[in-house]
Amino acid sequence: MASRQFEPPSGTRDFLAGALRTREHVFAQIRGVFERYGFEPLQTPAFERLETLTGKYGDEGDKLIFKILRRGEHEATGEADLALRYDMTVPLARVVAGYGSRLPTPYKRYAMGPVWRADRPGRGRFREFAQCDVDVVGSASPLADAEVVCALTDALDAVGLREYRVLVNSRQALSGLLDVYGVPVELGGGVLITLDKLDKLSPDKVAAELVDARSLAPDIAQALVGDLTAPDAVDRMQTALKDSEAGRAGLEEIGRLLELASPKVGEDRITFTPSLVRGLDYYTGVIFEVVAEGMPGSIASGGRYDGLISALGGPDVPACGGSLGVERIIGLLGDDEGAAHRIDVAATVIAEDTASEVMGFAARLRDAGLRTEVYLAASRKLAKQLKWAADRKARFALIYGASDKEAGVITVRDMDSGEQSEVPADELAAYLTGRCAPSR
Amino acid sequence: MASRQFEPPSGTRDFLAGALRTREHVFAQIRGVFERYGFEPLQTPAFERLETLTGKYGDEGDKLIFKILRRGEHEATGEADLALRYDMTVPLARVVAGYGSRLPTPYKRYAMGPVWRADRPGRGRFREFAQCDVDVVGSASPLADAEVVCALTDALDAVGLREYRVLVNSRQALSGLLDVYGVPVELGGGVLITLDKLDKLSPDKVAAELVDARSLAPDIAQALVGDLTAPDAVDRMQTALKDSEAGRAGLEEIGRLLELASPKVGEDRITFTPSLVRGLDYYTGVIFEVVAEGMPGSIASGGRYDGLISALGGPDVPACGGSLGVERIIGLLGDDEGAAHRIDVAATVIAEDTASEVMGFAARLRDAGLRTEVYLAASRKLAKQLKWAADRKARFALIYGASDKEAGVITVRDMDSGEQSEVPADELAAYLTGRCAPSR
Numbered sequence: 001m002a003s004r005q006f007e008p009p010s011g012t013r014d015f016l017a018g019a020l021r022t023r024e025h026v027f028a029q030i031r032g033v034f035e036r037y038g039f040e041p042l043q044t045p046a047f048e049r050l051e052t053l054t055g056k057y058g059d060e061g062d063k064l065i066f067k068i069l070r071r072g073e074h075e076a077t078g079e080a081d082l083a084l085r086y087d088m089t090v091p092l093a094r095v096v097a098g099y100g101s102r103l104p105t106p107y108k109r110y111a112m113g114p115v116w117r118a119d120r121p122g123r124g125r126f127r128e129f130a131q132c133d134v135d136v137v138g139s140a141s142p143l144a145d146a147e148v149v150c151a152l153t154d155a156l157d158a159v160g161l162r163e164y165r166v167l168v169n170s171r172q173a174l175s176g177l178l179d180v181y182g183v184p185v186e187l188g189g190g191v192l193i194t195l196d197k198l199d200k201l202s203p204d205k206v207a208a209e210l211v212d213a214r215s216l217a218p219d220i221a222q223a224l225v226g227d228l229t230a231p232d233a234v235d236r237m238q239t240a241l242k243d244s245e246a247g248r249a250g251l252e253e254i255g256r257l258l259e260l261a262s263p264k265v266g267e268d269r270i271t272f273t274p275s276l277v278r279g280l281d282y283y284t285g286v287i288f289e290v291v292a293e294g295m296p297g298s299i300a301s302g303g304r305y306d307g308l309i310s311a312l313g314g315p316d317v318p319a320c321g322g323s324l325g326v327e328r329i330i331g332l333l334g335d336d337e338g339a340a341h342r343i344d345v346a347a348t349v350i351a352e353d354t355a356s357e358v359m360g361f362a363a364r365l366r367d368a369g370l371r372t373e374v375y376l377a378a379s380r381k382l383a384k385q386l387k388w389a390a391d392r393k394a395r396f397a398l399i400y401g402a403s404d405k406e407a408g409v410i411t412v413r414d415m416d417s418g419e420q421s422e423v424p425a426d427e428l429a430a431y432l433t434g435r436c437a438p439s440r
Numbered sequence: 441m442a443s444r445q446f447e448p449p450s451g452t453r454d455f456l457a458g459a460l461r462t463r464e465h466v467f468a469q470i471r472g473v474f475e476r477y478g479f480e481p482l483q484t485p486a487f488e489r490l491e492t493l494t495g496k497y498g499d500e501g502d503k504l505i506f507k508i509l510r511r512g513e514h515e516a517t518g519e520a521d522l523a524l525r526y527d528m529t530v531p532l533a534r535v536v537a538g539y540g541s542r543l544p545t546p547y548k549r550y551a552m553g554p555v556w557r558a559d560r561p562g563r564g565r566f567r568e569f570a571q572c573d574v575d576v577v578g579s580a581s582p583l584a585d586a587e588v589v590c591a592l593t594d595a596l597d598a599v600g601l602r603e604y605r606v607l608v609n610s611r612q613a614l615s616g617l618l619d620v621y622g623v624p625v626e627l628g629g630g631v632l633i634t635l636d637k638l639d640k641l642s643p644d645k646v647a648a649e650l651v652d653a654r655s656l657a658p659d660i661a662q663a664l665v666g667d668l669t670a671p672d673a674v675d676r677m678q679t680a681l682k683d684s685e686a687g688r689a690g691l692e693e694i695g696r697l698l699e700l701a702s703p704k705v706g707e708d709r710i711t712f713t714p715s716l717v718r719g720l721d722y723y724t725g726v727i728f729e730v731v732a733e734g735m736p737g738s739i740a741s742g743g744r745y746d747g748l749i750s751a752l753g754g755p756d757v758p759a760c761g762g763s764l765g766v767e768r769i770i771g772l773l774g775d776d777e778g779a780a781h782r783i784d785v786a787a788t789v790i791a792e793d794t795a796s797e798v799m800g801f802a803a804r805l806r807d808a809g810l811r812t813e814v815y816l817a818a819s820r821k822l823a824k825q826l827k828w829a830a831d832r833k834a835r836f837a838l839i840y841g842a843s844d845k846e847a848g849v850i851t852v853r854d855m856d857s858g859e860q861s862e863v864p865a866d867e868l869a870a871y872l873t874g875r876c877a878p879s880r
Contacts, residue, residue: 005492005753006538009522012485014535016543020481036806038783038813038832041460045452045568046486046524046554047506052445066487067509069520071558078518080509082449084486095454098446103456104832106816114486118511128485139816143795147814150803263800313445343478355583360703363590366476373478374587376546376579392478392544 011119011127023130026330027112029158030132034110037151039134042109044091046116047082054083056090056312064117066127084116088133089321093312096137100315106138108147112326124331135321137309142253145286145304146260148322152300153265153290155324159333164292164299166265167273170254171283171303173237176247177274180240181224183216189281190214195228196277200296203229228275237274257286282308285320295332299325344370344436346389346415347398350382354400361398361410361428368429370436389415395436398428451559451567463570466770467552469598470572474550477591479574482549484531486556487522494523496530496752504557506567524556528573529761533752536577540755546578548587552766564771575761577749582693585726585744586700588762592740593705593730595764599773604732604739606705607713610694611723611743613677616687617714620680621664623656629721630654635668636717643669668715677714697726722748725760735772739765784810784876786829786855787838790822794840801838801850801868808869810876829855835876838868 008014015023031041053065067080074081085091088111096107112132121127134151136144149166156164178188194209201209203225210221227236241247254272261270278287278301285304292299302322310316347362349355358374365372373392375385382399389397399411399420409422412431423431448454455463471481493505507520514521525531528551536547552572561567574591576584589606596604618628634649641649643665650661667676681687694712701710718727718741725744732739742762750756787802789795798814805812813832815825822839829837839851839860849862852871863871 005489006534008485008534009487009489012487014485014531014538015481015483016535016539017480017482020483024481033806036809036811038811040457041455041464042457043455043460045448045454046556047449047452047568049445049449063512066511066522067515068524069507069509069518071506072503075507076518078509078516082506084508091454094446094448095456098454099456108813108816116486128487136816141816141818143789143799143814144816146799147816150799154806259796260799263796264803349583356699356703359583359586359590359700363704366473366594369476371476371478373548374583376548376576376581376584376587378579378581 009127011121011125013126013128022333023330026159026326026333027130027132030155030324030326031110031112033155033158034134034151037108037134037147037154039108039110039151040104042092042095042111043113044085044088044095044111046114047084048091048094050080050083052083052094052313053086053090057086061086064119066116066118085114086117087115088113088131089135089308090312092133092135092137093309093314096309096317097314103137106136106144108134108136110134124328126327129327130330132324132326133321135319137314137319138317139320140306140318142256142260142286145253145257145320148302148320149257149261149270149288150264152302152322152324153269156290156300156329159329161292161299161329161332164269164290166261166270166288166290167276168254168257168270168286168288169273169276169278170250170286172246172285173241173250173254173274174277176241176244176250177224177237179244180247181220183220183224187214187216191216191224192277192281193279195224195275196279198225198229198275198277233274234272237272253286257288278303282311288322295328297325297328299328301325342393342395343373344394345372345396345398345432346385346392346394347372347374348382348385348389348400349375350380350385350399350401352380354405357405358398358400361400361425364429365432368433370429370432386413389413396432449567451561451565453566453568462773463770466599466766466773467570467572470595470764470766471550471552473595473598474574474591477548477574477587477594479548479550479591480544482532482535482551483553484525484528484535484551486554487524488531488534490520490523492523492534492753493526493530497526501526504559506556506558525554526557527555528553528571529575529748530752532573532575532577533749533754536749536757537754543577546576546584548574548576550574564768566767569767570770572764572766573761575759577759578757579760580746580758582696582700582726585693585697585760588742588760589697589701589710589728590704592742592762592764593709596730596740596769599769601732601739601769601772604709604730606701606710606728606730607716608694608697608710608726608728609713609716609718610690610726612686612725613681613690613694613714614717616681616684616690617664617677619684620687621660623660623664627654627656631656631664632717632721633719635664635715636719638665638669638715638717673714674712677712693726697728718743722751728762735768737765737768739768741765782833782835783813784834785812785836785838785872786825786832786834787812787814788822788825788829788840789815790820790825790839790841792820794845797845798838798840801840801865804869805872808873810869810872826853829853836872 066084068082070081114128115131191214207221207225210216211218241251282305283303284306287303289298290300304320306318309319347358349358362372362374394415397413412423413420506524508522510519510521554568555571631654647661647665650656651658722745723743724746727743729738730740744760746758749759787798789798802812802814834855837853852863853860
């Protein structure tokens with residue numbers, strides 16, 4: 001039994017080769033898509049000044065910030081002055097504020113990397129996990145919203161997740177909805193939080209919560225939940241919202257997003273979904289979630305949040321963006337152990353005095369792009385070294401004994417078939433590159 | 441003047457697109473080399489349990505560890521329980537201890553990523569900086585030492601640094617040297633620390649420090665420094681060390697490393713350097729540094745440290761490894777702003793009702809691998825949008841007006857020559873991919 005002292009800290013993970021390659025492959029695919037859209041990468045430090053982060057994530061969020069103790073003589077105060085990055089958005093706001101006009105306008109950036117939250121660790125919930133965001137800062141155009149939706153869904157396509165649907169709504173439409181149904185303004189926020197549970201709870205339970213916890217009149221609660229969950233909810237909303245200015249504006253921005261994103265996403269995969277709320281209260285315009293069959297929750301989400309950058313300390317600029325649920329996506333894909341990353345050539349060393357020549361062969365094969373390992377343990381027994389070659393899943397093994405040396409050849413063993421061929425030293429690289437699939 | 445509150449914390453950096461692309465290009469080149477050698481990637485968490493790190497880096501090192509405050513009700517104690525990664529070696533020792541036989545034998549791993557040290561920030565010295573290590577754990581073979589040297593120098597070649605020399609020595613040779621020159625054993629450590637300054641101070645100053653600070657007899661200090669800095673130092677050492685058992689073992693391991701690494705590194709680029717010491721006292725066998733003309737200090741270094749993994753909490757296994765000075769290397773290469781990452785296509789939007797079609801054109805170009813941006817600001821004036829296309833360094837701009845739509849064509853403007861061509865919509869991707877260099 002391994003001692004707990006050798007495990008990574010609670011809620012964190014060591015990524016060994018197989019899992020790490022899967023992760024990096026996913027990140028590379030996503031990065032490729034974002035680059036094709038002209039988003040620019042941004043990498044900010046792992047920690048920020050504590051005051052940059054506090055007060056930005058609500059009381060609950062503040063408790064989950066990892067704080068870094070002052071150093072040197074100040075350590076004894078027990079005070080913190082730095083804190084680990086909690087998300088990618090607050091650092092973005094700081095960068096937009098600090099760099100100003102030195103950034104392109106609009107500033108389209110993507111950020112991929114770890115964030116840290118002192119949440120209770122659980123299944124699929126970590127204290128160090130990757131976030132993957134795209135944002136457009138400085139554009140109020142519906143084209144920007146559409147680009148965000150297209151970039152995120154294109155990234156899902158790129159990592160092989162194609163069975164998804166994009167649910168679209170608008171904060172303006174929701175605000176019009178509350179107005180039309182006569183929900184008092186001061187109850188609006190709480191009502192939306194409860195309505196957000198329509199994807200998890202039955203309509204009856206949601207209606208009951210609206211009455212019990214949100215003080216809504218029973219008839220209003222029933223009408224609201226009934227209309228939102230009706231088979232013809234979209235039609236009912238389109239009719240109802242016509243009576244509200246916010247409602248009409250919301251319907252228009254939803255319509256525009258559907259029109260602009262459909263050519264890429266596909267008309268059947270993107271739909272107005274009146275019951276979509278999204279809990280976070282900083283959204284101001286269109287909101288969206290990407291859901292996939294058989295998976296609870298969303299695999300991507302986002303929206304327009306025109307006031308957020310200034311609320312986080314940046315300038316007052318319109319902005320929209322979204323995130324991929326990249327840890328969930330990686331979890332769906334599993335580890336890439338084995339075949340995909342087998343090594344090409346395992347070079348055995350069966351006599352001390354040929355080691356230098358074997359190193360030379362390995363150097364030439366590596367220069368030719370082949371993934372080549374040299375046997376580094378002490379044994380000079382061939383059988384033991386061929387066992388190692390098999391364990392390393394090598395495609396070929398090299399054997400270079402006294403008779404090979406005399407004949408100016410290297411014995412190449414096909415580790416799949418067991419066949420051996422004698423290859424002249426100066427033909428070795430060509431012989432093997434022709435037989436190994438490109439490893440990258 | 442930008443307010444300091446928007447700067448990243450002291451000693452850390454924001455990496456915007458240009459600088460970040462340079463960094464990632466360097467990392468990718470290095471990674472490619474390490475993979476060809478069969479090193480496997482390992483990524484450990486940003487933080488470790490505090491007790492995993494404390495006491496591993498000496499008193500000075502302990503003061504530079506960033507400590508993370510306990511959370512929740514424990515925050516008020518002002519105590520820390522976690523700490524940011526200080527190097528890549530202690531996490532490696534933990535992983536080797538924890539995973540044991542589930543790792544390949546030997547375990548050849550590379551690690552690239554940030555570490556954090558609360559050093560006083562200065563020119564080229566950061567509190568968050570990247571380390572890039574290769575290590576072979578579980579092999580006592582000189583082949584392993586040679587592979588480490590070859591992998592690191594190969595990586596330097598890959599990033600375009602080719603004017604370097606590899607200086608080689610051995611801790612056993614140094615220990616034999618002290619023995620032969622009659623340095624009392626208890627003074628040995630201090631004497632080596634002073635001898636390590638021979639690359640910075642004059643021989644006289646080093647000899648004086650040996651007498652004043654290390655209590656060495658003046659004649660011994662003179663002889664030692666004189667022989668180590670003589671033009672024929674290698675010959676003098678080879679003669680002197682023959683009289684010591686450790687000295688002979690040291691000469692042998694140096695000779696073996698030179699023999700095994702020379703085919704790859706080149707005989708003229710790797711030399712026995714008797715005055716090379718390397719300050720860190722955990723080395724047990726060969727040591728090396730890679731130096732480049734005109735640069736103070738080293739751009740890569742390492743050696744064999746058979747006792748280190750167990751001293752750091754891991755099992756008692758032989759090991760060797762080395763690091764690339766990757767921040768220095770990146771500093772030498774400069775930023776990759778501009779031409780290398782210009783976008784391929786800037787799609788203008790000159791009429792609201794064609795926006796959806798323009799999005800569709802952009803989608804097709806991105807699918808064809810072209811880096812394509814759509815104009816996201818409010819203006820519908822062509823001149824303003826072409827100015828934007830020029831600012832974004834686009835190779836081509838697309839213009840799609842009412843007459844284009846009627847004729848079923850898109851106007852493609854070559855942003856370098858200013859020439860415009862009308863291209864049928866279904867030929868657009870082929871037309872542009874043929875004219876844009878592959879961007880990746």
